[in-house]
Amino acid sequence: MHPEHDEGTAYGLPPATHLRELTEVGAGTPMGELLRRYWHPVGLGSDAGAEPKAVRVLGEDLILFRDGAGRAGLLHPRCAHRGASLVYGRVEPEGLRCCYHGWMFDVQGRCVDQPCEPDGGGALRHNVRQPWYPVQERYGLVFAYLGPPQHKPLLPRYDVLEDLGDGEFLEADDSSLGGGGPAIIPCNWLQHFENVVDSFHVPILHGVFSGPQFVAAMAQMPEVRWSEVGHGVRAESWRTLEDGARLHRVTEAVLPTLRVVPSPRLGRFGPVESIGWVLPIDDTHFRIYVAGRVTQAGDIGRMRSRMNGKAWSELSAEEHRRFPGDYEAQVSQGPIAAHSAEHLRTSDRGIALLRRLLRVQLQAVAAGGDPAGIVRDPQQARVSLAHCGNFRL
């Protein structure tokens, strides 16, 4: 046997490593600090209610609730008194009351009652603050800012969610539409975010393997051009429609985690109807919150993918293997993709641009500045995304 014939076997393969600075989201990590400079959705408006709800965001466990005045609150779970979890607490008109000794905290963590102390805690209760985060509600979602208070930006507005057509209204969804699987997806968020500008997986994964999963035209091998656009990476693709017209499809991955993906079903042409926030739950789980313009309640949920004519949850193990979709492809890259073993090629240019853009933002934060897409002037808080969509040429 000639030794060269045996090159490249898996024997002695070094342990694979991932790009830690781009993937890990915990407090104090480079990406964790970058992500903490932006607002992230932490629940649907209805998740903030009269029952405390445990949520996990960027590796932090938190408690979401809504007080009697209708204000949403997001508190650290361990009670400032002696650490019992506020998930067992009770929501009252003025705040959330801990189950153990009854301390009560308002939506900004101020202690407003200590019932076992003389005078309900009197003046001393104001010395205590339950750690909290600011929240804002928009588009049917609750957004939170987990970063340094002095760097808090405005929550952006998006034209495609504000310029409503006749009969249109907004609907929000928390089932990870576009993720191709369950609501909580067990892999690193960047695997999904990179997929947004991975234009060439569409004809293969969704065309040859799981499909044609959308419409026939989407299974064509497209012409693709990527560009960096300041707040993100744009992927443009061109295909020929059945009637001979050209389809110009514009998709963007917008900092820090926004997926601006036109419907692959080509139901109608024009600007993108919905956008999705990829929320890193922790290093190895994410979920997607979507908000979009609809004309009928439930339209957002009808965007859910079907493989072999079935919903993902209805597929047998063998069907999952034979009709893999985004979930199977991305989760099978590993809990965190093995970047050291990758071989990026020309068709991965969108991914290379996105990693570069993220690295530039890491440097900006490390240098004490603002990353791209941070807005503090209310005149600038409206982001235009109407150029993204499916357009007939």
Ligand code: FES
């Ligand atoms: S531990 Fe919460 S009130 Fe004592």
Ligand SMILES: [Fe+2]
């Ligand atoms: Fe996909």
